Amino acid sequence: MTPDKTKIARQFIEALPHARALGLRLVAIGEGMAEIAMPWDPKLVGDPVTGVIAGGAVSALMDTCGGAAVLSHPVAPGGTATLDLRIDYMRPATPGQGILARAEVYHMTRSVAFVRATATDDDPARPVATATGAFTVEGIR
Amino acid sequence: MRRPKPEPVQVVKERRDRALAALVRGVPYIQFLGVSFDRRGDELTAVLPFDEKLIGNPLLPALHGGATAAFLEVTALIELAWSLLWEQMESGALDPAQLTPETMPRLPKTIDFTVDYLRSGLPRDAYARARVNRSGRRYASVHVEAWQDNRGRPIAQATGHFLMPARE
Numbered sequence: 001m002t003p004d005k006t007k008i009a010r011q012f013i014e015a016l017p018h019a020r021a022l023g024l025r026l027v028a029i030g031e032g033m034a035e036i037a038m039p040w041d042p043k044l045v046g047d048p049v050t051g052v053i054a055g056g057a058v059s060a061l062m063d064t065c066g067g068a069a070v071l072s073h074p075v076a077p078g079g080t081a082t083l084d085l086r087i088d089y090m091r092p093a094t095p096g097q098g099i100l101a102r103a104e105v106y107h108m109t110r111s112v113a114f115v116r117a118t119a120t121d122d123d124p125a126r127p128v129a130t131a132t133g134a135f136t137v138e139g140i141r
Numbered sequence: 142m143r144r145p146k147p148e149p150v151q152v153v154k155e156r157r158d159r160a161l162a163a164l165v166r167g168v169p170y171i172q173f174l175g176v177s178f179d180r181r182g183d184e185l186t187a188v189l190p191f192d193e194k195l196i197g198n199p200l201l202p203a204l205h206g207g208a209t210a211a212f213l214e215v216t217a218l219i220e221l222a223w224s225l226l227w228e229q230m231e232s233g234a235l236d237p238a239q240l241t242p243e244t245m246p247r248l249p250k251t252i253d254f255t256v257d258y259l260r261s262g263l264p265r266d267a268y269a270r271a272r273v274n275r276s277g278r279r280y281a282s283v284h285v286e287a288w289q290d291n292r293g294r295p296i297a298q299a300t301g302h303f304l305m306p307a308r309e
Contacts, residue, residue: 015199016196016197016199016205017193017194017195017196017197017199018195018196018197018208019197019205020194021173021194021195022207042169043172043173044169044173045168045169046169046170046218046248047168047248047250048167048168048169048243049243053170054168054170054211054214054215055214055218055251055254056170056174056211056212056214056215057170057211059207059210059211059254060210060211061207062207063205063207063210064197064205064207079198081206081258081261082206082258083257083258084255084256084257084258085210085255085256086253086254087253087255088252088253089250089251089252089253089254092250
């Protein structure tokens with residue numbers, strides 16, 4: 001994606017109220033791929049004993065990243081909504097570290113986008129979570 | 142043989158409410174979302190009061206799919222933790238008066254979570270109820286459903302698998 005388009009996409013995503021509340025930052029976007037970072041924040045902790053980030057916060061990050069990947073696809077959907085999203089939690093995220101999600105559209109039809117996503121903390125070799133989802137594709141027909 | 146006199150209703154209610162409050166209060170993310178739990182006996186209904194920060198698309202406006210997923214997951218997790226806590230509390234193995242977020246039994250861990258989005262979430266309060274379909278020694282399967290104005294028109298449902306906390 002051109003720097004201009006990336007800038008517009010960043011402004012759009014970072015302006016979504018829930019994305020703002022989570023502190024999400026768009027790292028990269030283009031051609032059906034998106035990378036979004038969620039900085040560490042104690043208010044997102046799900047297990048008070050271990051300090052591990054709540055699964056729900058990771059789900060929200062994955063969902064946003066999946067949606068952004070769909071919108072960046074070359075067919076240029078006018079809009080998208082999540083149909084389903086499955087998340088596998090491979091290991092607890094390390095307390096104190098931010099989480100980076102990377103989503104890609106691996107198959108696109110006129111009505112559905114199939115998305116895969118991975119979330120990592122500071123150790124990119126061992127993902128924290130993976131996700132697969134189906135998203136609606138609007139405004140093409 | 143005479144049955145022991147039942148405890149006064151107020152004592153029972155206070156004990157259960159205190160245990161639930163300690164469970165919910167300990168999780169920062171639940172406070173961040175603003176979720177609270179209504180209790181009727183052992184049945185819980187999670188309430189997500191509408192807030193601007195839950196909006197995904199400001200143009201529609203609609204609840205963020207991520208916020209809906211998070212609400213479902215929190216509800217499933219608390220329902221499962223509550224069912225474990227309930228057993229220990231009612232059997233007398235655990236005294237809710239001594240319960241603080243620090244001394245609370247460990248929470249189950251999410252293994253996987255699958256959300257099925259049915260309708261777009263409107264900018265208003267949402268409710269959810271979870272059902273523990275199977276609760277084993279190591280694993281549990283929990284189903285959860287969220288709705289807004291109309292119980293018969295759910296906005297989303299989900300199934301999750303959880304790893305049970307190790308028992309001492």
